Every structure is written in structure tokens, then in C-alpha cells.
Amino acid sequence: xxxxxxxxxxxxxxxxxxxxxxxxxxxxxxxxxxxxxxxxxxxxxxxxxxxxxxxxxxxxxxxxxxxxxxxxxxxxxxxxxxxxxxxxxxxxxxxxxxxxxxxxxxxxxxxxxxxxxxxxxxxxxxxxxxxxxxxxxxxxxxxxxxxxxxxxxxxxxxxxxxxxxxxxxxxxxxxxxxxxxxxxxxxxxxxxxxxxxxxxxxxxxxxxxxxxxxxxxxxxxxxxxxxxxxxxxxxxxxxxxxxxxxxxxxxxxxx
Numbered sequence: 001x002x003x004x005x006x007x008x009x010x011x012x013x014x015x016x017x018x019x020x021x022x023x024x025x026x027x028x029x030x031x032x033x034x035x036x037x038x039x040x041x042x043x044x045x046x047x048x049x050x051x052x053x054x055x056x057x058x059x060x061x062x063x064x065x066x067x068x069x070x071x072x073x074x075x076x077x078x079x080x081x082x083x084x085x086x087x088x089x090x091x092x093x094x095x096x097x098x099x100x101x102x103x104x105x106x107x108x109x110x111x112x113x114x115x116x117x118x119x120x121x122x123x124x125x126x127x128x129x130x131x132x133x134x135x136x137x138x139x140x141x142x143x144x145x146x147x148x149x150x151x152x153x154x155x156x157x158x159x160x161x162x163x164x165x166x167x168x169x170x171x172x173x174x175x176x177x178x179x180x181x182x183x184x185x186x187x188x189x190x191x192x193x194x195x196x197x198x199x200x201x202x203x204x205x206x207x208x209x210x211x212x213x214x215x216x217x218x219x220x221x222x223x224x225x226x227x228x229x230x231x232x233x234x235x236x237x238x239x240x241x242x243x244x245x246x247x248x249x250x251x252x253x254x255x
Contacts (some may be wrong), residue, residue, distance in 0.1 A: 042091070048074055071121045082127045095144070096155065096182070179227075182204065188200065194251045204224060205241075208220075
């Protein structure tokens with residue numbers, strides 16, 4: 001983690017791209033934004049990959065969605081992000097979909113368990129991206145997060161029905177401020193403790209397409225969050241992408 005908090009440190013949190021089901025327009029807007037914003041810390045907060053073909057659930061095989069295709073697309077996206085943010089400290093948090101590889105190997109190919117991993121396949125060392133995996137002794141997904149100066153950023157194993165409900169329940173459970181991906185919704189919950197301390201929970205939206213193969217109505221919102229850390233505090237700003245448009249400060253990003 002960055003040690004120098006004597007100045008304002010800028011952060012950005014993106015997640016839930018679910019490659020190859022990404023929203024190409026939203027991803028292009030995020031890349032344009034990041035090029036201007038130049039975060040000191042960038043967190044890719046789980047489910048970069050969908051791992052569609054190695055899911056334990058029944059699915060219709062589809063061309064271009066084989067695991068190796070996802071990996072190649074992931075490498076391309078990470079390469080672009082590293083070029084856009086050459087000086088950023090970048091973190092990749094394992095989400096429940098990346099966890100599918102571990103589950104698949106445990107169930108169907110245990111002899112390959114220590115030979116295949118997401119960090120190696122995505123060439124994270126080459127891109128100087130730090131991997132934060134679920135505890136290596138777990139065989140199923142559990143809360144996975146990192147902490148940066150008192151703020152938890154993660155892919156928590158919890159989804160409630162409506163936007164901000166998950167944030168509320170996680171804040172009340174952890175008694176901490178946090179940013180949650182996984183819900184594919186945008187929502188904010190604030191709570192002031194009797195001590196006066198304010199706890200903030202943010203649901204981070206997603207960057208995957210509303211036309212992804214998962215059926216039914218999708219109460220999802222496209223977006224991400226930025227953070228400003230001061231020496232002794234942090235300020236979180238969720239940003240919504242709507243109708244292929246992102247507005248931040250006095251600038252309009254469009255595709």
C-alpha cells in the first residue's frame with residue numbers, strides 16, 4: 001500500500017466486468033476517465049473474468065467464451081489499464097467468479113490444482129498488479145477484501161435485493177466503512193456512531209453488459225467509485241454511467 005499519506009491520495013475502484021460480457025462502451029468511458037484522473041491506487045474489485053465455461057451451473061456453450069478466450073481478453077484489458085495508469089498501484093481482488101477456477105480444479109482436476117492459477121494466467125507479475133486471493137485453504141467463496149487506511153474494499157459474499165441494502169447490512173455487520181462490488185448496483189449508506197464517527201457503505205455498480213447471459217430483469221447500475229484519502233480521513237464518490245455518458249467535475253465523457 002502507499003505509505004505517503006502526507007498529501008491527498010486519489011483512488012479508483014472498478015469491478016464486475018465479467019469478461020467476455022463486459023459493457024464495451026462503459027469500459028471505454030472508464031479508460032478515458034482514468035487517463036485524465038490518474039489514480040494513485042486502482043482496485044479492480046473482483047469478477048474481472050466471468051469464467052463462464054468452467055461454472056458449476058448448467059450453461060449453453062458459446063463460441064468465444066472458452067476460458068482461454070477470457071484469459072486473453074483479460075490480459076488485453078489489464079495491459080490497456082497499465083498503459084493508461086503507468087504509475088498507479090494496482091490491486092486485483094479475487095471475486096466469486098475467479099474462484100470458479102479453484103472450484104473447478106478441486107472438483108474435476110485436483111492434480112492440476114497447483115499448476116493453474118488466475119494470477120499466472122493473467123500475467124499479473126508482468127503488469128505489476130497485486131493479487132488478493134481468497135484464503136488458500138477455502139474451497140468455496142467467502143468475503144474477500146483489502147484494507148487501505150481504514151477503508152475496506154472488497155467482494156463480500158452478500159447480496160440483498162435492493163440498492164444500498166447490502167451496503168447497509170455490511171456496515172452494520174463490520175462496523176467499518178467499505179466499498180462492495182458483487183451486487184452490480186449503485187447505492188450509498190451512511191451511519192453515525194454514538195462516538196460521532198461516520199461509517200459509509202458504497203455499492204460500486206458494474207461494468208458488464210445488461211445483455212449478459214444471466215436471465216430475467218437486471219436491476220443493475222453501471223458505474224464505479226473514486227476515493228480521496230487525506231492524512232486522517234477518506235471521501236468516497238460513486239459515479240454512474242448512464243446512456244453511454246459519464247459526468248465528473250466539469251467534464252462530460254461520452255461514447
